[in-house]
Amino acid sequence: xxxxxxxxxxxxxxxxxxxxxxxxxxxxxxxxxxxxxxxxxxxxxxxxxxxxxxxxxxxxxxxxxxxxxxxxxxxxxxxxxxxxxxxxxxxxxxxxxxxxxxxxxxxxxxxxxxxxxxxxxxxxxxxxxxxxxxxxxxxxxxxxxxxxxxxxxxxxxxxxxxxxxxxxxxxxxxxxxxxxxxxxxxxxxxxxxxxxxxxxxxxxxxxxxxxxxxxxxxxxxxxxxxxxxxxxxxxxxxxxxxxxxxxxxxxxxxxxxxxxxxxxxxxxxxxxxxxxxxxxxxxxxxxxxxxxxxxxxxxxxxxxxxxxxxxxxxxxxxxxxxxxxxxxxxxxxxxxxxxxxxxxxxxxxxxxxx
Amino acid sequence: xxxxxxxxxxxxxxxxxxxxxxxxxxxxxxxxxxxxxxxxxxxxxxxxxxxxxxxxxxxxxxxxxxxxxxxxxxxxxxxxxxxxxxxxxxxxxxxxxxxxxxxxxxxxxxxxxxxxxxxxxxxxxxxxxxxxxxxxxxxxxxxxxxxxxxxxxxxxxxxxxxxxxxxxxxxxxxxxxxxxxxxxxxxxxxxxxxxxxxxxxxxxxxxxxxxxxxxxxxxxxxxxxxxxxxxxxxxxxxxxxxxxxxxxxxxxxxxxxxxxxxxxxxxxxxxxxxxxxxxxxxxxxxxxxxxxxxxxxxxxxxxxxxxxxxxxxxxxxxxxxxxxxxxxxxxxxxxxxxxxxxxxxxxxxxxxxxxxxxxxxxxxxxxxxxxxxxxxxxxxxxxxxx
Numbered sequence: 001x002x003x004x005x006x007x008x009x010x011x012x013x014x015x016x017x018x019x020x021x022x023x024x025x026x027x028x029x030x031x032x033x034x035x036x037x038x039x040x041x042x043x044x045x046x047x048x049x050x051x052x053x054x055x056x057x058x059x060x061x062x063x064x065x066x067x068x069x070x071x072x073x074x075x076x077x078x079x080x081x082x083x084x085x086x087x088x089x090x091x092x093x094x095x096x097x098x099x100x101x102x103x104x105x106x107x108x109x110x111x112x113x114x115x116x117x118x119x120x121x122x123x124x125x126x127x128x129x130x131x132x133x134x135x136x137x138x139x140x141x142x143x144x145x146x147x148x149x150x151x152x153x154x155x156x157x158x159x160x161x162x163x164x165x166x167x168x169x170x171x172x173x174x175x176x177x178x179x180x181x182x183x184x185x186x187x188x189x190x191x192x193x194x195x196x197x198x199x200x201x202x203x204x205x206x207x208x209x210x211x212x213x214x215x216x217x218x219x220x221x222x223x224x225x226x227x228x229x230x231x232x233x234x235x236x237x238x239x240x241x242x243x244x245x246x247x248x249x250x251x252x253x254x255x256x257x258x259x260x261x262x263x264x265x266x267x268x269x270x271x272x273x274x275x276x277x278x279x280x281x282x283x284x285x286x287x288x289x290x291x292x293x294x295x296x297x298x299x300x301x302x303x304x305x306x307x308x309x310x311x312x313x314x315x316x317x318x319x320x321x322x323x324x325x326x327x328x329x330x331x332x333x334x335x336x337x338x339x340x341x342x343x344x345x346x347x348x349x350x351x352x353x354x
Numbered sequence: 355x356x357x358x359x360x361x362x363x364x365x366x367x368x369x370x371x372x373x374x375x376x377x378x379x380x381x382x383x384x385x386x387x388x389x390x391x392x393x394x395x396x397x398x399x400x401x402x403x404x405x406x407x408x409x410x411x412x413x414x415x416x417x418x419x420x421x422x423x424x425x426x427x428x429x430x431x432x433x434x435x436x437x438x439x440x441x442x443x444x445x446x447x448x449x450x451x452x453x454x455x456x457x458x459x460x461x462x463x464x465x466x467x468x469x470x471x472x473x474x475x476x477x478x479x480x481x482x483x484x485x486x487x488x489x490x491x492x493x494x495x496x497x498x499x500x501x502x503x504x505x506x507x508x509x510x511x512x513x514x515x516x517x518x519x520x521x522x523x524x525x526x527x528x529x530x531x532x533x534x535x536x537x538x539x540x541x542x543x544x545x546x547x548x549x550x551x552x553x554x555x556x557x558x559x560x561x562x563x564x565x566x567x568x569x570x571x572x573x574x575x576x577x578x579x580x581x582x583x584x585x586x587x588x589x590x591x592x593x594x595x596x597x598x599x600x601x602x603x604x605x606x607x608x609x610x611x612x613x614x615x616x617x618x619x620x621x622x623x624x625x626x627x628x629x630x631x632x633x634x635x636x637x638x639x640x641x642x643x644x645x646x647x648x649x650x651x652x653x654x655x656x657x658x659x660x661x662x663x664x665x666x667x668x669x670x671x672x673x674x675x676x677x678x679x680x681x682x683x684x685x686x687x688x689x690x691x692x693x694x695x696x697x698x699x700x701x702x703x704x705x706x707x708x709x710x711x712x713x714x715x716x717x718x719x720x721x722x723x724x725x726x727x728x729x730x731x732x733x734x735x736x737x738x739x740x
Binding site (some may be wrong): 038082175213216220223224234235237239240241243244247248249250252254255256258259261262263267277279280281283287296306327329330332333334335336337339341343344345347348351352354 | 356359361362363365374379387436439443557569617620621622624625627628629630631633635636638639640641643645646647649650651652655668669672676727729731732733734736737738739740
């Protein structure tokens with residue numbers, strides 16, 4: 001369910017329309033839009049969507065939360081809503097209550113590993129952690145001799161080197177040097193860092209698909225307004241075919257992401273099937289981001305290359321989101337290995353099982 | 355803003371999985387009996403009348419049609435499963451595929467009762483083969499430029515002219531064709547064409563084979579010389595074929611045959627790289643599998659929307675556009691990855707043979723049944739651009 005057929009997503013959409021208007025944000029020089037937007041999201045319990053009600057969260061279903069993220073993608077929302085939702089979900093796996101405010105998660109790349117030391121502290125370095133500089137807390141997965149644990153850590157207790165992703169959103173390097181968590185609890189059996197990567201990859205896939213929907217919408221609209229050679233450019237066959245390709249890429253991203261969301265919401269129980277769904281979503285949405293962003297810019301011409309225009313809010317975020325929680329190359333290698341390990345004659349049964 | 359594109363995450367219902375096991379078991383028996391070789395998509399003898407009858411006996415033809423015409427009143431999703439399993443196995447479906455997918459539904463909608471009662475049960479039994487008469491030597495994508503004429507005569511029509519690229523015309527019992535019954539008008543250039551059912555076994559028809567670059571023989575030129583078609587073989591409205599041509603397109607364009615045509619090279623590549631692929635091979639295979647899975651999810655989604663009574667014309671055209679491009683590029687991507695395969699891989703020769711055939715097949719995939727250019731025009735119209 002990635003449509004707006006649930007009340008939580010409708011609430012989110014209304015807030016984005018009121019407080020995260022792209023034109024207003026593109027014009028803003030001081031980021032003054034951020035605080036009211038976050039406040040409205042928090043007041044409506046959206047950041048803690050996936051935290052159970054008995055832990056002071058909203059306790060909405062995974063599917064309803066996924067629909068919120070699709071909407072966030074359509075609005076290219078640049079506050080850590082997705083990250084806080086992900087953190088709340090992660091902490092809930094270990095029955096750790098979520099604090100108020102912005103939270104992010106680490107690691108955000110399958111290449112990084114955090115260690116749970118014998119004294120209960122956490123060590124290691126996580127790169128590309130989204131919004132670490134803005135978050136008050138970080139939810140982490142760390143491994144030690146005793147197995148995998150989930151922990152809640154104060155951002156202030158870590159060394160954070162600020163960085164920016166393609167869209168100038170924070171993407172930071174966080175170093176944990178024997179940091180004592182505020183809370184720590186063993187992860188449920190079978191849960192490890194891969195579980196966080198799968199969920200993170202799905203979140204980014206939904207956001208990318210949402211951003212593509214808007215890229216398609218504003219590109220089609222612009223082509224009907226801009227006149228060249230005495231015609232609307234939407235009347236040129238070359239432009240029409242480019243937009244048809246953009247519609248195809250958008251469709252592929254939507255189908256892959258909504259299918260994976262449905263799988264993680266409960267329609268799949270088999271590990272390989274979930275892996276196929278989520279890996280495919282991240283791979284295909286990332287590919288669609290590349291092709292789609294290129295077409296959207298091509299249709300807009302020079303105006304779309306300006307800071308002033310809203311297009312870059314969607315294109316650059318979609319491109320940036322490819323890098324989080326494993327790039328398409330990472331997931332492709334892992335999916336290829338899984339397929340090869342199962343053997344040639346098991347490929348079709350796996351695909352057909354979904 | 356544009357109308358939202360919809361690809362709901364529709365899943366095949368449980369009864370489909372029971373059916374899938376039955377189809378797989380049936381195909382395994384046919385392979386064991388030597389009816390066809392799944393590793394030889396390039397075989398010459400893909401017309402298999404006995405196989406066609408056995409598929410009919412299983413109840414897998416006319417699956418969605420009413421029982422009174424020999425159909426089985428099953429869901430469109432169940433038909434989907436049969437189609438995809440046949441395609442994956444490289445089963446010889448040529449004799450019945452067009453009749454089952456396209457011609458039968460046209461007859462159901464437009465043919466008089468006695469013709470339905472005569473022909474539809476025979477399609478369901480796998481006894482008759484259909485072809486489609488659309489393209490002519492001077493009209494392909496521009497369907498409504500067709501010139502082959504139907505002239506009114508006593509009790510029917512006389513057909514003169516020719517159709518071309520007509521798949522299976524040489525084995526077909528019938529053809530559903532469009533012929534010119536009136537000139538087009540200034541207001542509507544699509545006016546003046548009428549759909550007819552042609553009995554290919556009647557006089558006045560010459561079928562001339564056309565060799566293809568694959569070395570296979572599938573399509574033909576069909577020349578009509580005073581061929582007589584009785585009045586009751588006219589399908590639908592006189593001069594109004596253009597109204598009838600578009601509604602079935604969603605079914606025709608979004609099925610599994612629109613992205614699985616060259617699938618066999620991917621399986622064979624996975625076999626060749628073995629269980630422990632290098633990084634390059636793993637990455638390449640992973641991307642292709644992700645694209646395949648996504649295509650199939652899109653296609654199943656359209657099938658589910660059709661089953662629910664919606665008409666996802668734009669979504670169906672998108673499936674064919676990106677599906678056919680994908681199956682066209684697949685052999686080239688597999689070829690790139692095959693360069694790293696151990697020369698001693700036991701299936702190396704099979705993979706090479708399959709690749710040659712798939713690469714030669716590839717160009718037609720984005721032409722047949724609506725070119726990429728035509729599809730993008732339809733998508734653009736759906737986006738409100740034309």
